[in-house]
Amino acid sequence: MQPTYIDTYYSRTAATSETYPRAAGRIQADVCIVGGGLAGLTAALKLARSGRKVVLLEAQRVAWGASGRNGGFVSAGYATGLAAIERRAGPDQARELFRLSMEGVEIVRSNIDELGIQNAHRVPGIAKVLRYNSRGALQAASERQRSEFGLQLRYLPRDEVRELFISPKYHEAVLDEGAFHFHPLNYGRALAREAARLGASIHEHSSVTAADLDSARKVLRAGNAEISAEHVVFATGGYTGGVLPALKRAFLPIATYVLLSEQAPELVQGAIRTQAAILDDRRAGDYYRLVDGGNRILWGGRITTRTTDPHDIAARLRREMVSTYPQLSGLKVEVAWSGLMSYARHLMPQIGQWKQGVWYCTAFGGHGMNTTAVGGTVVAEGIMAESDRYRLFAPFDLAWNGGIFGRAAVQLTYWSYQAADAARELRSR
Template identity: 50%
Template sequence: MKPETPPGHIDSFYAATMPPVAVRPPLQGHVQADTCVIGGGLAGLTVARDLAGAGQAVVLLEAQRIAWAASGRNGGFVSPGYAEGIEAIERRVGPDDARALWGLSVAGVEYVRDTIAELDPAGVAPVPGWLKVLRYDDAEGLRRRARIMAEEYDHPRDFWPVERVRETLRTTTYFQGLHDASAFHIHPLNYALALAEDGVRKGAVIHEMSPATRIDRSGGGWVVQTANGSVAARQVVLAVSAYGAGLWRPLERAILPVATYVVASEPMEDRLAEAIRFPGCIGDTRRASDYYRIVGGGRLLWGGRITTRRSEPSHLADSLKRDIRAIYPQLGDFRIEHAWAGLMGYAINKMPIIGRVGDGIWACTGFGGHGLNTTAMGGSLIAAAIANGDDRWRLFSAWGPRWAGGPVGRAATQLVYWKLQVRDRIEERRARRNDRAGA
């Protein structure tokens, strides 16, 4: 009988521009390790790579392919911060811990930058710059935020007035903006593949198509079961995000699956050069913000429309094309070459869940909304904790696993998103009226 072809990555711009990669063989039989990492996304890969570099025996189990889920489908932005705003973090833990947490998020950015510089993987070269733009007029509020970040968090950002924003982004939709020169964008799937390859070079063992089915206590450690094998290990790291499999219920109940949608256009370099004169990442201040960048071959990669629905909406490409043309009508009609959905894992408090959740059980999950820097930071923190006893992960103790409400929580969150979208429309309408009146 001909063996079944294993599933690959979903159709996306990233999958279309990734190098050929062989499937790493599924786990067969019983093996032993110091640490078993469950989940082959960016967080799990970072843990495995760092632990292998520290001399540990590491086995990583991935249910599908490396970076098959959100790690290989996201917008590719690498910038400091969390899904939760720094002001809310400071209210929760105080200014000293808030500054320490901000510093960790900056370290996550630098981890990604340094890893790319070290490995120099094909198709990952970072493009610098991140521009956050307002859809309403609030120069003083944005200047105040820039002052706070510079003075209290040692992270200066450049304030851009309306004139500079509109000269750079040829639309009247936007008003002021903040530019962060430390941020950049990358091809996240190719970066993840490079992490996996380097982890294996350092001694980690990776098994794809090997979903963990249960975790059992065994002596002083744990046994992780799969359909065709098992891993005995002293430590287990759970890095499965929105695609949990009932392995550690208190943790998986704390993760809220939230979908976002992304499209990539046909090549249209000349038209984009007239409309978008910024090579870096661009995001706006909508609660379910639009985020976009120009990628290889003069294509526009655009994401948005956050929802708690797991299924892809019909006419996804047309919906996002309408969003694009509402802001940049001068682009005219164009073809969408790729359209896909990504399911992110959010904790109810919008902070990642990082730390020990049981005797020898570690969590490294909940990175939705700001994943590329925080997966790097979280993965390196967990590896440092296991290998060296580093306890900086305790800074996240204020946001431990908290039940996200199950189906009721998803419904409530969707209602909140709808409410915020209505507020967005009201604010934007008012801003357009005032802008026309002042013209």
């Protein structure tokens, strides 16, 4: 059984500590949502706003998994690139999907504004940085995206990059001024509060152990509770259990790591001179940002198919941080943690209807803050017969993850990316 508390920057700075009761007895609902991460909470809120009777079951705490302990980056796009989406879905559908990812950013932004979530601490700007000279390719790509999709992108040449990021590693960057970073746990808890205020029944420590999904009314069991609903939504991410085997077989749990530095404003701001978050362009590269008013660094990176925590998480991430910014060699780590993301082999979210009344909304690894908002929204629209936009994700279905061979392939692919990144950097020196 997973622990019920993870010591992270977000848990330490959570604005509220409300809890929700375990599910008990016989419960009737229009929709039962399994998973209290951002996808499940977004769906619950939209359904509750429409007057549906919603029950949400969370095995741990609201936003306990990747939803509440990630980097906090909110920007358009998916874990895979537009070209890969085009190859599978065609150019027109790929563009629709990309615009939907942009809508996901706006869903999060509007929720923060409409619900007055001040403690989400939204900060504008995410910079994608390169450790090599793209020889005009980065600038051209950003111009295309700005022209075609209206993204607020600004190209930063080497001189400007090195004024903002005092590192010998970086050559150029693109600043997305429409993107932002924030406190995801406070955001998730605010969604839960509003959904509950509107009548949704939220239950923590209520792990689903069995489900009968073949009848018109679906029946789920969680402890001594029995929930009957017309629709069931599985939004369980990297911690998905075996209740729906088709879902369990369709994603790979991938671990990533994050550290929080000690409070050292002069040292921190002597290396990073921007409030924008930074995303390393390398595949599975670093992502980091200043927090606590610029006094600390929250630094994430590395991925692995190993789902147990290595003993030296902090040391591994710190080595990467110091290799990027040598002047931070004296900066200490205060806490480090890990979390499981769910990745499909095609690197796209898995969103759709498995059978009548049974929905899935998962595999957001690598780009979850906007795509969880998209997933929860389009599934709720499908349940309410408002739209069939969830069908846009049909080309990215519940394909088999490859089992142990799939995990090995992912790890080998990651290592090959690391080797390719290192070779590209070497050529740019």
